[in-house]
Amino acid sequence: MWRMVITMFWAFCLGQVQALAAEISDAAIVPLERPKELSVEKIRLGRRLFHDTRLSHDNSISCAHCHDLAHGGADHTPHSYGVGGAEGVINAPTVYNAGLNLAQFWDGRAATLEEQIDGPIHNPVEMASNWPEVLAKLRADASYVESFARVFGGKITEARVKEAIAEFERSLVTVDSPFDRYLRGDATAISEVQKRGYRLFISYGCVSCHQGANVGGNLFQVMGVFGDYFRDRGGETKADLGRYNVTGLARDRHKFKVPSLRLVVLTAPYFHDGSAETLDQAIRVMAKYQLGRDIPDEDIADIIAFLHSLVGKMDDADAHE
Amino acid sequence: MRMNSNLVRYAIVASGVLLIAAATYGSFASRKEFLAYQEWSRTWMELKKQDVRLNEHMLMVRTMMTRNYDELVRIIHAIRQLRRTLMRLDFAVHGHASHLDELFDLMERKIAMIEQYKADQAILQNSQRYLRVVAGQLSTQLDAARQARLHDLEADVYFYLSMPSPERKAHIRSMIQDMEAWPLASALQAEMQNMIRHINVLLDKSDYLLELARKVIAVPSAQRIDAMLATYKVRHRAQLSRMDTSRLLLAVVAGLLLLWISVTMRRQQQISERLKEALQELEYQKYALDQHSIVAVTDQRGRITYANDKFCEISQYSREELLGQDHRILNSGHHPPSFFAEMWRAIGMGHIWRGEICNRRKDGSLYWVDTTVVPFTGKGGKPERYIAIRTDITARKTMEQKLKRAHDEALESSRMKSMFLSTVSHEIRTPLNGIIGMGDLLLDTELTPQQQEFVAAIRASSESLLRIINDILDFSKFEAGQMEMDETDFSLLSVVEGSSVVVSHRSRNDRLALYSFVDPRIPPVLRGDPGRLRQVLLNLIDNAVKFTEEGCVVVRADLVSRSDDRVRVVFSVLDTGIGIDPETQAKLFQPFVQADGSATRKYGGTGLGLAISKHIVALMGGRFRWRASLARDRVFPSRSSSRLGMPPWSKIFRWMMKNYAG
Numbered sequence: 001m002w003r004m005v006i007t008m009f010w011a012f013c014l015g016q017v018q019a020l021a022a023e024i025s026d027a028a029i030v031p032l033e034r035p036k037e038l039s040v041e042k043i044r045l046g047r048r049l050f051h052d053t054r055l056s057h058d059n060s061i062s063c064a065h066c067h068d069l070a071h072g073g074a075d076h077t078p079h080s081y082g083v084g085g086a087e088g089v090i091n092a093p094t095v096y097n098a099g100l101n102l103a104q105f106w107d108g109r110a111a112t113l114e115e116q117i118d119g120p121i122h123n124p125v126e127m128a129s130n131w132p133e134v135l136a137k138l139r140a141d142a143s144y145v146e147s148f149a150r151v152f153g154g155k156i157t158e159a160r161v162k163e164a165i166a167e168f169e170r171s172l173v174t175v176d177s178p179f180d181r182y183l184r185g186d187a188t189a190i191s192e193v194q195k196r197g198y199r200l201f202i203s204y205g206c207v208s209c210h211q212g213a214n215v216g217g218n219l220f221q222v223m224g225v226f227g228d229y230f231r232d233r234g235g236e237t238k239a240d241l242g243r244y245n246v247t248g249l250a251r252d253r254h255k256f257k258v259p260s261l262r263l264v265v266l267t268a269p270y271f272h273d274g275s276a277e278t279l280d281q282a283i284r285v286m287a288k289y290q291l292g293r294d295i296p297d298e299d300i301a302d303i304i305a306f307l308h309s310l311v312g313k314m315d316d317a318d319a320h321e
Numbered sequence: 322m323r324m325n326s327n328l329v330r331y332a333i334v335a336s337g338v339l340l341i342a343a344a345t346y347g348s349f350a351s352r353k354e355f356l357a358y359q360e361w362s363r364t365w366m367e368l369k370k371q372d373v374r375l376n377e378h379m380l381m382v383r384t385m386m387t388r389n390y391d392e393l394v395r396i397i398h399a400i401r402q403l404r405r406t407l408m409r410l411d412f413a414v415h416g417h418a419s420h421l422d423e424l425f426d427l428m429e430r431k432i433a434m435i436e437q438y439k440a441d442q443a444i445l446q447n448s449q450r451y452l453r454v455v456a457g458q459l460s461t462q463l464d465a466a467r468q469a470r471l472h473d474l475e476a477d478v479y480f481y482l483s484m485p486s487p488e489r490k491a492h493i494r495s496m497i498q499d500m501e502a503w504p505l506a507s508a509l510q511a512e513m514q515n516m517i518r519h520i521n522v523l524l525d526k527s528d529y530l531l532e533l534a535r536k537v538i539a540v541p542s543a544q545r546i547d548a549m550l551a552t553y554k555v556r557h558r559a560q561l562s563r564m565d566t567s568r569l570l571l572a573v574v575a576g577l578l579l580l581w582i583s584v585t586m587r588r589q590q591q592i593s594e595r596l597k598e599a600l601q602e603l604e605y606q607k608y609a610l611d612q613h614s615i616v617a618v619t620d621q622r623g624r625i626t627y628a629n630d631k632f633c634e635i636s637q638y639s640r641e642e643l644l645g646q647d648h649r650i651l652n653s654g655h656h657p658p659s660f661f662a663e664m665w666r667a668i669g670m671g672h673i674w675r676g677e678i679c680n681r682r683k684d685g686s687l688y689w690v691d692t693t694v695v696p697f698t699g700k701g702g703k704p705e706r707y708i709a710i711r712t713d714i715t716a717r718k719t720m721e722q723k724l725k726r727a728h729d730e731a732l733e734s735s736r737m738k739s740m741f742l743s744t745v746s747h748e749i750r751t752p753l754n755g756i757i758g759m760g761d762l763l764l765d766t767e768l769t770p771q772q773q774e775f776v777a778a779i780r781a782s783s784e785s786l787l788r789i790i791n792d793i794l795d796f797s798k799f800e801a802g803q804m805e806m807d808e809t810d811f812s813l814l815s816v817v818e819g820s821s822v823v824v825s826h827r828s829r830n831d832r833l834a835l836y837s838f839v840d841p842r843i844p845p846v847l848r849g850d851p852g853r854l855r856q857v858l859l860n861l862i863d864n865a866v867k868f869t870e871e872g873c874v875v876v877r878a879d880l881v882s883r884s885d886d887r888v889r890v891v892f893s894v895l896d897t898g899i900g901i902d903p904e905t906q907a908k909l910f911q912p913f914v915q916a917d918g919s920a921t922r923k924y925g926g927t928g929l930g931l932a933i934s935k936h937i938v939a940l941m942g943g944r945f946r947w948r949a950s951l952a953r954d955r956v957f958p959s960r961s962s963s964r965l966g967m968p969p970w971s972k973i974f975r976w977m978m979k980n981y982a983g
């Protein structure tokens with residue numbers, strides 16, 4: 001009798017400790033959560049705006065032009081091309097899971113998705129437009145007027161356009177990846193190679209920066225902790241100064257937002273300068289300049305296999321209807 | 322003045338309504354403000370909570386209780402979201418939000434330090450993890466002594482990471498220097514260098530991160546939030562009490578206004594009731610007027626703008642026929658144009674005009690109206706319209722005309738009669754004088770006593786007839802208005818004395834005494850008609866003597882007043898005769914009336930004497946007065962006549978003599 005009670009007590013204590021351990025998660029990477037409390041109406045309106053070329057000066061490009069939702073939410077050139085074929089100075093990051101980032105743009109100059117929209121709208125090498133122009137075009141469209149009236153109960157304003165687009169972007173979370181299923185307890189969701197890659201990802205220290213649900217995107221880090229990446233690459237530009245352009249602090253020089261690796265296998269080329277064409281190259285650069293070590297070829301292949309398991313569901317218009 | 326008071330009243334009401342609206346709005350606004358304050362303080366509490374969580378998670382990151390920064394990112398996002406909310410709310414509560422900048426600048430500095438910490442912590446973690454790997458790889462390729470040194474170094478570094486001290490750091494640095502001097506193969510040397518690089522990173526970052534963590538925790542954001550909350554609470558309480566005061570003030574003002582409005586409304590109601598009563602009264606009066614009078618209103622050019630039923634009835638025109646027409650359609654032609662011109666002149670000047678007008682009906686017959694035209698002046702003092710109120714006086718007018726005709730006829734016949742009388746009496750007097758004259762002449766001749774008696778009778782009858790005729794002649798002169806008064810100088814004394822003497826000669830009554838008295842204050846010579854005066858006196862004294870069997874008759878002339886050119890005298894004739902009762906007194910001065918029918922037979926006379934006397938006295942500016950009682954004892958002390966049954970009577974007349982010659 002007493003033995004049984006004591007056993008149960010120990011079992012209870014053990015359960016509590018395990019629960020506590022689970023709560024203070026040791027896991028650097030956690031599964032993506034499906035976003036909650038979003039307005040379906042706003043998402044639908046935002047999706048339409050996201051694909052509307054009228055947001056650009058000459059009605060030639062939409063948001064989706066550089067953030068191709070069918071191909072990882074990014075374009076596949078080192079630098080993006082804007083209105084009239086103008087070439088940008090930086091590599092377009094994916095729009096997927098962007099809502100989880102600590103800030104927007106490589107240098108984090110926009111705190112929110114709403115703020116971020118101002119950037120491409122005004123950038124002369126992107127959409128090259130302005131809000132009065134965009135709003136005038138949208139207000140001329142009776143179907144938009146009707147939609148905004150229904151969704152916001154009022155007329156079309158800059159804030160509402162931004163809110164709709166941002167709401168849509170917040171809905172773009174690539175949930176249910178094989179790796180997330182693995183984290184949730186499905187041991188067969190990923191292959192053994194991928195499991196090995198995951199262990200290497202941790203042991204090599206990649207996970208120091210690429211962590212959280214988004215596997216990155218939640219801190220800024222200096223590019224070139226061990227070694228001077230920019231001297232080695234050559235041709236340093238203003239965009240290469242990174243967060244320094246925002247804060248003006250010396251310690252923010254060459255500091256960039258750590259990108260999410262959730263869709264990294266779909267969004268080549270890599271880095272803010274689009275300099276790495278393949279993942280293999282990118283991992284080698286990272287190992288050298290960020291980790292200060294070398295990674296053997298077979299480990300790189302395993303890590304790439306792991307990265308493939310991070311890809312979850314991409315935007316499916318029907319899923320939100 | 323009235324417009325001004327109205328304006329003032331409207332202004333008061335309008336301002337009152339505004340005040341009440343403001344008060345209502347104020348109470349809504351204060352409720353809104355209260356809700357805003359509630360949300361605001363909730364937001365502040367949330368901010369405080371997130372700040373605490375930020376510190377907590379910072380410590381969790383430092384102690385590696387958590388391996389990812391997602392929660393930190395969420396907290397920072399939440400804090401920034403709270404900042405935006407607070408900016409919005411502070412605009413609502415305080416109208417500005419600049420004071421928030423200081424706090425959130427501090428907050429942003431803290432966040433920036435945390436970002437820095439996150440980055441360096443990642444590097445530190447990486448090197449920490451790698452140190453074991455690289456040291457393990459190295460040691461397999463070293464000899465035992467060096468392996469032990471390497472092991473010590475590794476242990477010292479980890480020891481330093483958990484308990485940093487300058488001595489240990491210096492010791493580690495010296496150990497590294499020592500190791501760098503080891504002669505090793507170049508591949509091994511490179512690996513050693515890589516390890517040293519990581520150890521240096523660890524040494525640098527460890528100190529730096531410790532310091533950074535201290536700084537982050539030391540940021541006084543929580544205290545700032547508390548202080549801010551405290552000051553805002555104080556300010557909010559002050560604002561609340563201020564709001565209470567102003568609300569009280571507004572309530573008082575609104576109450577006063579309500580009172581004023583109710584009083585005003587009550588007064589207005591009273592006024593309107595009085596007005597209603599007055600209107601009703603006016604309505605009654607108008608009704609009464611319409612029943613009695615013909616009422617018409619015309620504009621300034623004389624066109625009829627209103628006609629009442631009476632007007633239509635009497636004129637026989639319908640209202641439609643009258644309205645817009647001129648009053649000339651009623652013109653009978655009876656009055657000359659100047660009559661109407663005069664009327665228009667009067668009312669044109671704003672005067673009320675009254676008159677009697679003869680109008681013509683639709684069927685041509687005439688009617689008379691007593692008309693009052695009242696002009697109503699408008700702005701500029703010019704008459705704007707006229708109200709004519711008329712009364713039908715046709716019947717009266719007809720009667721008047723009849724009466725006038727009758728009166729004229731009567732006057733004419735009276736005049737004819739007087740003319741006839743004066744002519745006839747003159748014609749009679751001439752032969753009568755002949756008879757008297759011849760009788761006198763006859764008496765001077767030799768006659769038998771019987772003849773003499775006959776002639777005397779003829780003469781007496783003739784004289785009596787002459788007197789009658791003279792009286793009739795005088796009377797008819799009055800009737801015909803032909804009596805004229807002389808104006809000569811005369812002695813009053815001789816007139817009075819003479820009259821008394823004439824009568825005393827005529828009466829020859831032994832039982833009757835005749836006295837006369839003239840006031841010595843009366844001037845001796847007066848101006849007037851002595852003949853007529855004598856006639857009156859004779860008449861009165863004759864009467865007195867005639868109706869007094871025995872006793873006395875007194876004739877007096879007393880002075881009443883005297884001015885520079887006028888003397889007022891009272892003549893009195895008093896007797897002790899049979900007297901006259903009051904009914905008879907009233908009739909006595911009418912022609913052909915005597916005190917007693919039987920007395921007429923007894924005493925004779927025409928009964929014209931007193932009537933004539935009255936006329937004469939009136940012509941002289943005097944009048945008759947009866948004195949009912951006579952104090953006989955005083956006047957006649959020696960000869961009291963208690964035997965007489967009736968009270969004595971007296972006649973007193975005042976006679977004013979014009980002028981007297983001095």
